[in-house]
Amino acid sequence: MATSNPAFSQTPAFQNSSAMNSTVSAEQLQELYASPSATAADTDRMTVEDTIKKTGISFGILVVGALIGWVVPGLWIAGMVVGLVLAFVNIFHNRKKLPSAGLTLAYAGAQGIFIGGISRFYEEIASGVVVQAVLGTVVVVGVTLALFASGKIRASAKATKIWLIAMIGYVVFSLINLVLIWTGANSDPWGLSGSVKIFGIPLGLIIGVLVVIMCAYSLVLDFDMIQQGVKNRAPRAVGWAGAFGIMLTVIWLYLELLRIFAIARN
Known part of the structure; x- marks a missing residue:
């Protein structure tokens, strides 16, 4: 770089730059330009590609856990308890510290065991529902x-507020339904979801459709979090939070679809 301004040409920075330019050959410059771009490991910043890799690893461990849970009877109960505890641990940990790969993968393994066992249970009472639920989950996530x-759907403050209200209502209904089933106040295996019908349609199917929509919007929130993290150059470790969020939502979606197809069979 040349300049006719003596104020710049006499500065040490300019002289050093000129000296460096004179010693760097054309071949060396070409090698610098041809070298690969810095990766997430090099910059220690969150990227979409790195988050996808972390998500893939998490789901790989979840699938392995599911195979174990399917083969070993009764192990899914322990997986359910451990997975629930690890879910809360991850949530509170990610709010105060950088997300942990170990906690995320441990959650994936425990939930995988639970998913495998509960899937086998559903398959025994309604053959074919597992394949239906898996295909349904893939379709919802893909769409x-x-x-x-494509930018056709985005997270918004208003939609998120509605989602939170619906989530609270769903949790309250689920707790009441469980109490009715456990106490024997409702003899239907699905509780209110199966015994209450609206225009001949079980309440569980109607609520199930609404929950699937809630799951879809929860995925939008997960994708938006990852997008914002990359945009704000968040630390690379935040990618594990993105993987955990997607995994949590997909598991919820899969379990809801299992229940919907099982109720429909009955």
């Missing part, structure tokens, strides 16, 4: 991701 990537 939601495509719509988000």
Whole structure:
């Protein structure tokens, strides 16, 4: 770089730059330009590609856990308890500290065991529901991701507020339904979801459709979090929070679809 301004040409920075330019050959410059871009490991910053890799690893461990839970009877109960505890641990840990790969993968393994055992249970009472639930989960996740990537759906403050209200209502209904089933106040295996019908349609199917929509929007929130993290150059470790959020939502979606198809069979 040349300059006619003596104020710049006499500065040490300019002289050092000139000296460096004179010693760097054309071949060396070409090698610098041809070298690969810095990766997430090099910059220690969150990227979409790195988050996808972390998510893939998490789901790989979840699948292995599911195979174990399917083969070993009764182990899914322990997986359910451990997975529930680790879910809360991850949530509170991620709010105060950088997300932990160990905690995320431990959650994936425990939930995998639970998913495998509960899937086998559902398959025994309604053959074929596991395949239906898996295909349904893939379709919902794929469509939601495509719509988000195309910009057709986005997270908004108003939609998130509605989602939170619906979530609270769903949790309250689920707790009441469990109490009715456990106490024997409702003899239907599905509780209110199966015994209450609206225009001949079990309440569980109607609520189930609404919950699937809630799951889809929860995925939008997960994708938005990852997008904002990359945009704000968050630390690379935050990618584990993105993987945990997607995994949590997909598991919820899968379990809800299992229940919907099982109720429909009955």
